[in-house]
Amino acid sequence: MGKIEIIDNFYSPLDKFNRTVRVYLPDSYEDHPDRHYPVIYMTDGQNVFEHPRSAIKETWHVNETLDAMAADGSLQREWLVCAIDHEIDRFGEYTPWPFPAASVFDPRGRKFLNNLTEFFIPWMDSHYRTLKGPENTAFIGSSLGGLMALFCGRERPDVIGRIGAVSPSVMWSDFRCFEHWNTKYDTWTKIYLDMGSDEKITVQDIYMDYASIVNDFYWHLRRLGYAAHEVLLYIDEGGFHSEVCWAKRFPIIVSRLLNDD
Numbered sequence: 001m002g003k004i005e006i007i008d009n010f011y012s013p014l015d016k017f018n019r020t021v022r023v024y025l026p027d028s029y030e031d032h033p034d035r036h037y038p039v040i041y042m043t044d045g046q047n048v049f050e051h052p053r054s055a056i057k058e059t060w061h062v063n064e065t066l067d068a069m070a071a072d073g074s075l076q077r078e079w080l081v082c083a084i085d086h087e088i089d090r091f092g093e094y095t096p097w098p099f100p101a102a103s104v105f106d107p108r109g110r111k112f113l114n115n116l117t118e119f120f121i122p123w124m125d126s127h128y129r130t131l132k133g134p135e136n137t138a139f140i141g142s143s144l145g146g147l148m149a150l151f152c153g154r155e156r157p158d159v160i161g162r163i164g165a166v167s168p169s170v171m172w173s174d175f176r177c178f179e180h181w182n183t184k185y186d187t188w189t190k191i192y193l194d195m196g197s198d199e200k201i202t203v204q205d206i207y208m209d210y211a212s213i214v215n216d217f218y219w220h221l222r223r224l225g226y227a228a229h230e231v232l233l234y235i236d237e238g239g240f241h242s243e244v245c246w247a248k249r250f251p252i253i254v255s256r257l258l259n260d261d
Helices: 062-072 109-127 144-155 172-180 210-224 243-258
Strands: 003-011 018-025 039-042 080-084 137-143 162-168 190-196 200-203 206-209 231-236
Touching: 018 062, 018 109, 039 109, 062 080, 062 243, 080 109, 109 144, 137 144, 137 243, 144 162, 144 172, 162 210, 162 243, 172 210, 190 210, 190 243, 200 210, 206 210, 210 231, 231 243
Parallel strands: 039 080, 039 137, 137 162, 162 190, 190 231
Antiparallel strands: 003 018, 018 080, 200 206
């Protein structure tokens, strides 16, 4: 089984407080000291791994899935995972822009992006044997975390090449994500989008129909010129907005986002 290292006192000058970072290392990491690995960065780190110190019972089970896929040969390359716990105000941290309908949230998404590129990624590169570059760097998140994956990947395509937007809240901030992605960048990019067919929720009196809007965003990217191999859409029939569904879909996410034909 892969190993999970938990760092409780990760400090960055932008936060001015300690937060928890959880790092998954595949079995082969210690057995092959000369091997370097691509890295997945994930939001909501406390819900990512099957581990006694995870925050909820039904996590994404990312470590178990990656172990199983490496063992059965369905994973082309083994990946490290850096799962970053969110701060107390999750909505603010994962909101890139102001949202008039939810003015209670202080948008700090850009600060998270700066944390990611200035502190989290350099820290991983200095403490673990990583491969750098967009093709070797993935960002996966769900809901507002999925919105952040799209935001960070759009802002820093020189760093993040593989974007896993799982049930992304692309309707947030009055559909600002559609404006943010208004052209096709001429850089190597692979985008995975998904949603559940029954994924409709209400947050702070805001109704969000993921099934229709994520499909609209997929075709928005296609109209910008992204080819079918650059942006991928998966619809989970009967799926809803929950870690249970995201865990079930994670093998599909891995196969479509991290493997290359």
